[in-house]
Amino acid sequence: PIASLTKLMTASVVLDHEVALNQIVSLKNSDDVGGAKLWVNDGDRMSVGDLFYATLVASANNAANALARTTGLSKSEFVEEMNARTKDWQLTQTHFVDSSGIEVGNVSTPREMAQLAQKVFSHERIQKITTTATKFIRVTNTKTSKKMVNTNWMLWKPQYDDVWVTAGKTGFLDESGWNLVVTVRPSKNDTRELLIVLFGASSRTASFEDADRLASWAWDVYKWNPLSS
DSSP states (O other): OOGGGHHHHHHHHHHHTTOOTTOEEEOOGGGOOSSSOOOOOTTOEEEHHHHHHHHHTSOOHHHHHHHHHTTTOOHHHHHHHHHHHHHHTTOTTOBOSOSSSOSTTOBOOHHHHHHHHHHHTTSHHHHHHHTOSEEEEEETTTTEEEEEEOSOGGGTOGGGTTSEEEEEEEEEETTTEEEEEEEEESSTTOOOOEEEEEEEESSHHHHHHHHHHHHHHHHHHOOOOOOOO
16 A cells, blocks of 8 residues: 555646646545544635645645545546556556545555656656645635645755755555655755655654665665766
8 A cells, every 4th residue: 555655646637637726625524534634624725736735745635635626526537537547657556546545445566656756756846845844824714824844854854964855755554554755866966866665664764764775875886877968
């Protein structure tokens, strides 16, 4: 199970539907499927743009479900579109059953997750959102703000200052352990970018520590040659 890494495909589908980011959407009690969520009341409203941040920064499941609804597709139609995309991308071991990642039926392999992430991270908006450490989003009907803190500690914990994160997403279920997909460089202007996928870490801390060690090892033992023109 890939848990909330699922949200990368959800965001990709919504982006391709070109839903206006300033469109205001109501969150519903039915969007809440458990797990991480935005603490809001039924009918609270916010922009599609802020839903993207709640989905990819704070990994809120109800935000992901509300975001999927903005396409005008039913739940089953949205999942069908997610799976149609995996077929187009020839990801034969990847399958989705919901848009949030709460279901254990959302599955993939590390190799296919890397392929999926590479495609989704090519969106500049996804890069921008997933590298945002904190974000205040606005509940328009109550005129209040909520602080979103990125679940990817590699963005803001000082022990990871030795890497420059260019995109990423975390995920957790009891059945999956701690999952992480992240792209990193040694520094902002260094082009030696790595895409790392980790499934089943024993703790949130372990997932980031392992990614950090893997990146350092790869940069130490491999040589990057300039691409031929």
